[in-house]
Amino acid sequence: MSPRPQSVFKALADPTRRAILKSLQGGSMTAGSIADAFPISRASLSHHFGVLKAADLVRTERRGQHIVYSLNATVVEEATAMLMDILGTGGPRRRAGGDEDP
Amino acid sequence: MSPRPQSVFKALADPTRRAILKSLQGGSMTAGSIADAFPISRASLSHHFGVLKAADLVRTERRGQHIVYSLNATVVEEATAMLMDILGTGGPRRRAGGDEDP
């Protein structure tokens, strides 16, 4: 289920949240280990996690006491595609016919 | 001169502004002709133009009474690149806990 583009772009608009996503680039991490990299409270981080989750930009899994966060690359890719759609060039094909100049 | 990523993503976070950019995909337009497509006041649109200009997502040129807006594709491309940077180049790797096949 694709989230609303609105929630995705809103989520991406915050630098802390973009940094969280970036920190998940190399693999999933627990909430706590992510939080260690940021100078704000755990509660604030949890708020950001909630925004990212609502946008489906991250997925979560409980492992014992920990919650493990991982990047949902598909949604990031969809956001990328939306930006490319603004450009009107490149990226995913806008039509299947393929009568466009290569 | 590249704008701060922050101002770019904030600008992209609003659906009206994304629609404005999209409407400029096919070529430049005057403020008024853009405004005709949106059900909000000219003043509000002007506010959005200001945000887009501050992010350098659009450029302006005065032509007589009109202000002509055009898309600055370079900055949209830079935002696209930032999203792709979140994805990384090598694709997904491993989960926390490291119990994945090597």
Added chain:
DNA sequence: CTTTTATTTAGATATTTGTCTAAATATATA
């Protein structure tokens, strides 16, 4: 010079947002 058209600016307001501390929930372990 005055009026009309196009756009922006000013000021007000309601909503959203990011942050905090304190408390609550969930799990693990002694």
Added chain:
DNA sequence: TATATATTTAGACAAATATCTAAATAAAAG
């Protein structure tokens, strides 16, 4: 069970945001 650890939720608050109406600015037309 009791205690410690990990994370989220609740409630509060200042700052930012999107919108509006009314007024100001800029250029063109009469």
